[in-house]
Amino acid sequence: MSDLKEVLDTELEEAGLDPERVRAQIADALAEDLPPDGTGVDVTSEATLPDVRVTAEFGVREDGVVAGLAIAALVFSEVLGDDVEITDRIADGSRVRAGDVVMRITGPVRGVLIAERTALNYATHLSGIATATAHWVAALEGTRAKVLDTRKTLPGYRALQKYAVRCGGGVNHRFSLSDMALVKDNHVVAAGGVLPAYLAVKARYPDLPVEVEVTDLDELRLLLDAGCERVLLDNMSNEMMAEAVALTDGRAVLEASGGMTLERAREVAETGVDFISVGALTHSVKVLDLGMDLPG
Structure with missing residues (x-):
């Protein structure tokens, strides 16, 4: 060589x-x-x-x-x-x-x-x-929020695209379906609710990180009471996200997702969420x- x-x-x-x-x-x-x-x-x-x-x-x-x-x-x-x-x-x-x-x-x-x-x-x-990614990092500067990528990557090029996100100062979400559980809307429907879905994953894979998607504060309360440590706030208004941050009070990591744009980035970050996930970093850049x- x-x-x-x-x-x-x-x-x-x-x-x-x-x-x-x-x-x-x-x-x-x-x-x-x-x-x-x-x-x-x-x-x-x-x-x-x-x-x-x-x-x-x-x-x-x-x-x-x-x-x-x-x-x-x-x-x-x-x-x-x-x-x-x-x-x-x-x-x-x-x-x-x-x-x-x-x-x-x-x-x-x-x-x-x-x-x-x-x-x-x-x-x-x-x-x-x-x-x-660097544009998002700049928009979030001075807040606690970090920009997060998704699995919306070109088939076969996930490692390369996620590497590029890191080069821009962003943070990688899960790489595959097995290194972290992400309970989304279809899982919730099939399991009969956010709490049954969360408990089912924890029972099967007790040592695996689990994140659960919620659409309202009632679902968030159920998960916080059950000890869920990571929650995805899906398509919430800025006002509801701010309420979610206050309700959580540091008990879980909060990720904002859905409808995220660079123009909206700062105001979302100022709600106090930990992460903002952006599929557009890789799927339509x-x-x-x-x-x-x-x-x-």
Whole structure:
């Protein structure tokens, strides 16, 4: 394994990502441009470019927070092997301004261009998530509330998207259906109420964290009396959330969910909730505009 791959593997592991899984995802992404059996070719580059070495720049075209640059670097490494050098790469989670160069790639021009779009797809998408999260973090500054992601992630890309949320200063909710129980409306209906649903989960999985969704203060009272330590306040008005915070009085962690917008973020946080969960961080985020330029 090359020194670059070793560095990137270590960095991904420290970020809580599985390097082998990331490589497999990159291989699938690259196969959309070139079949892995070697039969494909970048016909445009083959026809127009001599295979000389170049140094290309990854640049930012709008202000934001970057994430996924190590993954972008790994794309170039997967395409070019040892015949690539990555320099001047800034750390994920860094704030950037339009015009900043965040990474330089040196290698054979045809290979660099083959890798370009896949590398940018990762970096722009993940940086978009980090940037959106950072906007929420800024809106909540000075309150106790933290922005929380959800499971509304692209299939197969949950770990990457949740990593980008962390780069933006947000907090991850559960990763799967087994690391935490979340009792929602359909579970409540099937079990016959919030209290029977909560008690059923605690009886089956006594050591597992449990969160229960409520829609009114009566449901909240039932759960607090039963010792529930985490409650999701679903689609409540700001006034009702403030009442819920007063009623709870620190006995449980409260998460606000449903209809959350950046414009509303501050007033929701000022009700005193602990978390605000935002599906839009991952399911409908705008990319951060990055591009790669060759020397003129």
